[in-house]
Amino acid sequence: MAEFHVTFHPGGPAAAAPSAKELEAEDPYELVGLTFEVPPDHDVDLLMARTFVEEYALMGYSRPALRKLFETPFYAGTHDILVRRGPAYVDSVLDEVFGAEVPGDEAGEASAGAAPADEGTSRG
């Protein structure tokens, strides 16, 4: 499994580094969870990507704004999908919802349908 690596930055150089701990089955504080098989025909990435895109699109978000959610690594859920499946996959999901992107359309407004301009704000 791919893993993010997060480093703690405690107060001092050697101060309070977290101690290493291997799994102990008898430890009552050891976390115990339930796992379930993902059904074979269940494309999680597609379902998640569509959820993200449609949730925001229904609130008036534009295509370029949504594309940024995938590109920025700080949006872990969407960015993971981009890393895992590639930009073409993300674009295909966006295409499905917004219609095919016009090449070179920087602002993306053309593909966002008949969105009225909001006074004083730029929606994406």
Add this chain to the structure above:
Amino acid sequence: MRTTHADDDTRTGGRARRWRRRLGLVATVAVVGAVAHIAGFQPAVSQLATVNAYKADADPGMDPSGGPWARIPGVAVPMTAQATTYPFGGDAIPAVDVRALHYNGQLFVRVEWPDSSVNDSTFGTTLFADAAAVQFPAATGSKVPALCMGQADTGVNIWQWRADTEAGVPQTLPEEDPDGVADHYPITDDLGYPARYVGNPFDSTGAAQNLVAEGFGTLTATPEHPVNAAGVHDGNRWAVVFSRAFPSPGEGQPNLTEGTKTDIAVAAWNGQHQDRNGQKSVSQFVSLDIGDEPVPPDRTPWIVILLVGGLFVGVIASVVVWRITP
């Protein structure tokens, strides 16, 4: 979904069947009792057994292990699982030994039962305490109330002792568990302890509660604390002494005196078996006779003298016999 987690708390059909058998047995007793009750057949006192409260000539104190208690006979009162109302259960204690005496206008009742484990902490969701209770009709000389919590017109008075309340209430996690760590409690006023704020008796540290009831679900602790109780565990058995002054402290509590004939029933809980509330071992009502018969004198010194004397005579005799034997 099929879960991947096995659970040992699952009740099985086998347990349910066992319950039905058990219920069938006790239901017979309950039906007989109910019919007698409805028919107005109210014995003045129950006839299963009589506990005599002997008259003591010195203050027995609250120690169940010593003094006059060894000199009066115990009455073995059989116990069964409570099976009249939900939740049923509790058959861990087959019988209790009941003794009683009175001194200077004070009734003392001693209850002893086998229990190899001490459960005197309820500081945990699955921890339950050993406990015992004695129950009296609210008024002496009236008809006998229903065994379980009485009924609307004839109540009961219950004195309950609990091992955990006698041991006291730990106030914080670290106090109960030396390894426990709590970062910080920003506020610790009584408002954050709603039970304490409204005077719930379990938040006090007293060992005994005095309760009145007139039917299921009506059990209520009195605001006053006229009952004392103290328990001692000797490694295999609990012995608990209850005491209260003769005059009735208030409504729903019997007025006692020398010459009173009333009834007493006993309940006991084994915390190890998660007994609590209706899950308990209960007795029927037995008679309680507060008489003028004195506590038998302490014959221990005479027995010792006789034993030592007998031994001495025996040794002398053996020596003499050995000497004169050719």
Add this chain to the structure above:
Amino acid sequence: MAKVYNWQLGREMEYPYAGGDRERQFAAVFNINRCIACQTCTMACKSTWTHYPGQELMFWNNVETKPYGGYPRSWDAKLLEMQETLDPGGQNWAGTGQADVRSPYGRFDGKTIFETANGTSERVTGYLPDDDEWKAPNNGEDHGTKMGPDGAKLPVHQGWFFYLQRICNHCSYPACLAACPRNAIYKRKEDGIVLIDQERCRGYRKCVAACPYKKSMYRPTTRTSEKCIACYPRIEGQDPISDGVPMETRCMASCIGKIRMQGLVQVEADATWTHDPRNPIYYMVHVEKVALPLYPQFGTQPNIYYIPPRWAPREYLRQMFGPGVDAAIEKYANPSRELLALLQLFRATREVIFAFDVIPGPVAQTLNVGGRSRTIYDDTVVGYDAKGREVARVKVVEPVVTRPGSINSI
């Protein structure tokens, strides 16, 4: 046992008490699709009600990761397994949902937790978790996989999962109330809030064992059980800033993900809901049927309604929310104009919204949603408090301000 009507099951069922007086019922809709498990709700509750000695493991509000986590551990899987054991092969739904407040999800033919307890020593089927089981209030896929000298590692999600936000359901037929041998638990007719009388409670923990959602908890420093009180002073309008009208609970009002909307619905004597489509909770539960009860098959008629997560496997969701899942997700993924507007009213005000109106607006954009072309309108939605005063007015299209990168800093 009395017979009562449970509309979530579409049938009568056995319950120890006949229905009492009912006027209004505390209810809420939680939109699982929008929860990010920030636990702000959890901390709002904890810092208000349960920060005293003896409440260390007590979270009246918690957010857990499904299916992995549970607070207490495996609470739902354990009870489902017990129910399956006691009612083998019987935990099934029959019939189809009708446009009827009396049986919107069809009929549940299996046994409830009250019915499987028949012939046992208890009134309700349940179990008492031990203290260890309460020690991981949000044990989930987000938890660090390994602690080492270099730091902690966080997993990257590859499976499906979702967050489940849980408070007391203030059930119409509470299992805690049914199991209490002390008559120490009561349900208020004016708002349906279920409370434990701290004076009468004797700490038997029958409610802890009976509550299927495990939202009654034992407190060792008072030797009594405590539970979510639905922030009742706020519901009663006692808070000075609410001007006498009901205010949302602390957990609802603090939700930064805007996933929660709380309400009070009018109920009939048989605990069905009085027709009131202007009430947002009624509208989502009974008109759109987009929000569903949690484990309705347990039979307590819980009153927190969930918009199910659209990406999770349906079989799992059907077990959790009943047979209404597919229709609910369909409604949510491609919402009606009115529902889309109403979703924007979530967390728009701290007052409890008793009625809402939608004012039509211009076309915003055209999309393909759920494989169908549709138009999004920038409608305006207005919410009204208990006195009929306007307390919120928002639009469908979220205003977005893009700041230059140079000042894009918190």
